[in-house]
Amino acid sequence: MTTTPTPPTAPGIWRQPAQVWAVAFACVVAFMGIGLVDPILPAIAESLEASPVETELLFTSYLVVTGLAMLVTSWLSSRIGAKATLLIGLALVIVFALLCALSGSVDAVIGFRAGWGLGNALFISTALATIVGAASGGSAAAIVLYEAALGLGIAIGPLVGGILGEVSWRGPFFGVVALMAIAFVAIVVLLRTPNETRTPTALSAPFQALRQPALAVLAVTALFYNIGFFVLLAFSPFPLGFGAMGIGLTFFGWGVALAITSVWVAPLLLRGMRRTTAMMTVLPLLAIDLVLAGLFAANPGALVVCIIVGGLLLGVMNTILTESVMEATDQPRSVASAAYSAVRFLGGAAALTILLGRKALARVDAHRADAAEEAAAVLVGDAA
Template structure:
């Protein structure tokens, strides 16, 4: 995997070259399929959160710890993914990650209390960290159509997985709260088999060239690049809003598991569609940084609407689904910027960025649950909106460190 020599070298998403998006090596499609499976596993849990609270006699804040432990462990584990991947190779790391998720999910289906599930979700976060950071770097490295299209393909896999997962989780959750965990284990086994058969052992140019292993300190060194640090902090702030919707919104919608599955199906569908088709247009028209700010401001307004109309079911449902379109655009825009914002290896950049953004994802679920218990159901959405608004301010305050992204696109 070749490193870049200039922090101003950024990749422009060109919708005119969309035909090359599907002309990929078989190994890319293997990782693509496994990514869908992995993110289906993440979304399976959402529709059963209220059911878990009821059947395991847990409070909303205790149930949201399922997301907090998952994201906290994943954030820390992201720091070692580059080092592990450089030693095991991309294929070995992906298989290890999926294997851990399969085992932990299987035990989750047998758990007897909320605290056992919280602990197992931490192990799930470890497996997902190994998979997510490596999958993005692997798709980018293996793709035959450039970084921009590879990222679009990856974000499409994320959107498809997140959209289908809740529907499957809601369907299985209507049978038993244990069924989704068992379903995840089965999905992970399927992904493990696909990767084992279709992905070559030497999966990156750096491995085949015998490149030296990556230091455990590499992600911290990468954060010395101000552009990468700024984008990581921005992602951490807006992820507070993101996971307020993921972990807390199910408690205020008042729907059964299958109904929640349909809501998050619509959310994930818009996330997938906008990440592939709309984000490139926004970048072409306005540039990456300006487009990100537009999407973040829309997200603030969306969360404020949910905070005002928390007691009106159809408004919350519509706002959650609409948030999918906003986040689909923003995820593609910020991921594209991160991959070429600094002169470090993409796997290292991904690990450093993911560490920062999942810190925000770890804080949000438990904080939202506690705020609702201490104050009222409206407050978590307003606080989430405040964090997202803070991310816009942070971009404005640090614009000089990331404006090279838009300037490079304009020159291109």
């Protein structure tokens, strides 16, 4: 009697080499940095005798430098290699987070946050390519790992910031130093890139990509959209009036909402709706949510609801923009993603841009992006 042999099963998504987990852990920490500072903004303002405007510059300096650095990260990593780029990025974050923790003035913290942004740009622009190259199970496994890291980091960041911020406003910065140091050692020890192929990228490549109309329209849209994103993230802690833990729990909910809609809701929505239609639906809803947040700013309960709803809308919009960027240009996807992200980090919120530029965006409604390349753009674009 003969039996039919059982076909070998594919490696489980969560059964990955140690080097993949090292980079994935570092990704979680990097994404935690998005909201880690949020719960301590009022405490920083009080302790360092800074105005809310001065305190908001902690985000401004970080984002401007991150955006500008995105224009050169592909050029650098294509020459020195992925591991070296990852380690330089992590080292810069460690150094500048420590300097933030030791600072005695808000101006110093603002300056050191700029250096933090440079390190983060170098790290996040390289991390997913490293995971894709080393993950078992192909690009699908790499994407799941990335999405898990993104959601976990965005959700946990404000919560950790709130817990450590209850002790001191310096606590979250010291927390980043410790976690990034562990990630640095893990990558040094575990990451192996013996067969890494380097194809130098031209320094002008991102600028050439922005000359294509569809990508330019999306970049300008993201410029304005990000104003809404960071008004909700960076300004809301002040009118809430909560302590560090209360703000941390609020933005933990915001991060969970953003992660859920980014990973699960947006793909379902796009099955029955064109991308441009989806963008012109979500952006006005986000504008309404921000208006309501302004009207109810004096009511903490209502403002919390607006923040959570905003997280739901932002998650959907992040994914739609990312998928659109994948089909917006004939340039390599990593170059298009970097160019788009560089512009996006500089700003703000608009459905009108999509409406006026809809003709140029015809190609983004007609194609579906390759999954691995889509994830690469998400990694770069969502690390604001």
